[in-house]
Amino acid sequence: MAYRDNTKVIKIGNKVIGGGNPIMIQSMTNTRTEDVDGTVAQILKLEEAGCDIVRSTCPTLEAAKAIGEIKKRIHIPIVADIHFDYKMAIAAIENGADKIRINPGNIGGKDKIEEVVRAARERQVPIRVGVNSGSLEKELVEKYHGVTPQGLVESALDKTHIIEECGYDNMVISIKSSNVMLAVKAHELLVEKTQYPLHVGITEAGTVYSGSIKSSVGLGIILNEGIGDTIRVSLSGDPVEEIKAAKLILRALNLRGGGIDVVSCPTCGRTKIDLIGLANQVEELVSHYPLNIKVAVMGCAVNGPGEAKEADIGVAGGVGEGLLIKKGEVIRKMPEDQLLAALKDELDHWGE
Structure with missing residues (x-):
């Protein structure tokens, strides 16, 4: 995989993207941003899960002002998500947002965009220009006879040009669609036309189950082509699930190490233990360890040792034992109900 390292380098708070820097994982809070305590609590959980950059909506002045207090209590950059009212963008910038996300087409005329850019330039706050297939301009839909990759790319470039005409190029671009292959094609076209870093995701992907699959397919193709500097897995669920899925995608593509990789067999007629339950328990257990190892969960004692030989540690089940x-x-044999505790003990003392 040839990773694109010629993108413009952009600083977002204490993080840096573009130029071949590591891909950052993003998520978005689903609390009311005005609820500072609730929003901070959710962001801290996201941080613990491995989130690098978080985004929060700012539909009101109260929400924009809350950004300042939230920033004091978190440890990762916060992006203010703005729609329709340019004043919210300015207020968020003035209250310390590390980046703002806007669609220049829906926050007012050029004079209002210039005011936002002026505020961003004064504090060197990056602007993420976002385009979504669900809100593609009518004239571009008509021009391309529907929502197409070409239309998405033209819309994104038009909006970056608006910001550039205001004398600012501290930008990140995102073009998203819920159509996986449309999103893939759009990114393939866009990467040939810009050197701004790209935030990649399959928007409105769905539930934790279906959304993770669609995002894995779309992001897998896009990232494997060397495209993308930050990613978000958009799920209808707890935002922490977005981080878990994103980390697995990056790990599967060898784009990020760290964290325990769990492998488990799909079960068969030889399985004599509750493998599905055990695998889920193991996955939950290992999520709390900052170890870069592989853990195997196998369903039978016949093939388990052989199948787990590439793992650092693993368990294999038999008839009421494992x-x-x-x-x-094989280092120990024990009753089935002791397997999880034994594995935990090994992880607690790993490397000693």
Whole structure:
């Protein structure tokens, strides 16, 4: 995979994207931003899960002002999401937003855009120009006879030009669609026409189950082509699930290490233990360890040791009992109900 390292470098708070820097994982709070305590609590959970940059909506002046207090209590950059009212963008910038997300087409005329850009320039706050297939301009839909990758790209470039005409180029671009292959094609076209860093995602992807699958397909293709500097897995669920899915996607593509990789067999007629339940328990258990290892969960003691030989540690089940396997060697045999505790004990003392 040839990773695109010629993108413009953009600083977002204490993070840097573009220019071949590591891909950042984003999510968005679903609390009322005006609720500072609730929003901070959710962001801290996202931080713990591995979120690099968080976005919060600012539909009111109260929400924009809350950004300042929220920033004091979190440790990652916060992006203010703005629609329709340019005053909210300015207020968010004045209250310390590390980046703003706007659609220049829906916040007013050029004079209002210039005011937003002026405020962003004074504090060197990046602007993310966002285009969504669900709100593509009517004239572009008519020009291309529907919502097309070409229309999305033209819309995005038109909006970046608006900002550039105001004398500012501290920008990130995002073009999103709920149509996976449309999004893929749009990114392939856009990357040939701009050097701004790209925020990538499949928008409105769906529930944790369906959305994770659609995002894995779309992001997998796009990232594997070397496109993308930040990503979000958009899910109808707890935002923490977005971080879990994003980390797995990056790990599967060898774009990010860290965290425990769980592999488990799909079960078969030889399975004599509650493998599905055990695998889910193991996945939850290991999410709290900052270890870069592989853990295997296998359903039978016949093939388990062999199948787990590439894992650092694993468990394999038998008839009411199981094996604890380390580096391909069986180190302990125990009742089934002790397997999880034994694995935990090994992880607690890993490296000692």
